Amino acid sequence: MNSISKIVDEAVAAFSTLPGIGKKSALRMVLHLAQQDKKKLEDLYSAVKNISDRLIRCKQCHAYSDSEICAICSDPVRNKQTICVIESIRDLFAIEELKQFRGVYHVLGGLISPIDGMGPENLTIHSLFKRIEMQPITELILAIRPTIEGDTTSYYITRHLNNPSIKISMLARGVSFGSELEYADELTLSRSLLNRTPYIISE
Amino acid sequence: MNSISKIVDEAVAAFSTLPGIGKKSALRMVLHLAQQDKKKLEDLYSAVKNISDRLIRCKQCHAYSDSEICAICSDPVRNKQTICVIESIRDLFAIEELKQFRGVYHVLGGLISPIDGMGPENLTIHSLFKRIEMQPITELILAIRPTIEGDTTSYYITRHLNNPSIKISMLARGVSFGSELEYADELTLSRSLLNRTPYIISE
Helix, strand or coil, X not given: CXXXXXXXXXXXXXXXXXXXXXXXXXXXXXXHHHCCCHHHHHHHHHHHHHHHHCCEECCCCCCEECCCCCCCCCCCCCCCCEEEEECCHHHHHHHHHCCCCCCEEEECCCCCEHHXXXXXXXCCHHHHHHHHHHCCCCEEEECCCCXXXXXXXXXXXXXXCCCCCCEEEECCCCCCCCCCHHHCCHHHHHHHHHCCCCCCCCC | CCCCCXXXXXXXXXXXXXXXXXXXXXXXXXXXXXXXXXHHHHHHHHHXXXXXXXXXXXXXXXXXXXXXXCCCCCCCCXXXXXXXXXXXXXHHHHHHHCCCCCEEEEECCCCCEHXXXXXXXXXXXXXXXXXXXXXXXXXXXXXXXXXXXXXXXXXXXXXXCCCCCCEEEECCCCCCCCCCHHHCCHHHHHHHHHCCCCCCCCC
């Protein structure tokens, strides 16, 4: 293809590095942007510049934050005694979306995975233990995905937590809502049967 | 949803204005960017800044350009006597992708559409006529979409072009490759039948 503009080419290259964006979508974005007024373009590049220059990690929970302590950790309404331990900040957004959880978070930044060279020292697990030493915590919710790495991480945290007064819970596991039993994997189905719960009639 | 970071929120808002990007994809992009190194973020915001500050229109064909005359118009290899008239720069990229056309372009910037208040004076039609007066043009390819607005625009250009020596052509119309006849619209099918072409055995 004859390059018509280096500026367009470079912009397409930059936008195609975004997740889920191929060359065609990137070109579509760039041509769209080229038609926008300066104000909109300014919003976009100052957004990117702010991510680069001003976005930091919360010292307490390690989520993205505009200040040393994030908006959730410093919110007086949130229950600081319940910590929801999650793998990544994406999980935080997914849980916040539910508008249900009123505690605080701790972002591990990954899961223990010896194959990938990820040990507890690469995660924020020790910062979690320190946090528990410093503050009165009553419950730790391990909202970690049900995989080998997830289970290893949950196990590690549980084993190394020297505080029997803290209640440790994990997300319920079983068949998903709306799923068809015949397509559920064996492990999920067999565990759902083993861990069956009493039937409750909701009125 | 509890806002965790104003920077993240603003970035999500800016990215959701991109075509085809909803709030979820925008958040995914922002969280992805937050994990990138400064160099990548710099590439992205200088790309946006360049679109805003440095990208201009070619004085001749009105495509996006880094300089007064675009790379295609100033390419010595391209045939300046054949002008392909198109509605938008997107069409230019679609045709360039074919690596087949070796002439130059003229971007109209829209189509004549009285309902939308778009007249010939809102487009670059007069600049096209001036271009034809100044340079020896042999063919004008009207690569304009087959709609009422497109046909009106093609008709206007053809009627107002005071130069009988210029050959005017348009894109072939008919059933698309791979399409099923029973699903083709009536107008397309009926015209394909009327304008049938001789069957040629390619060996």
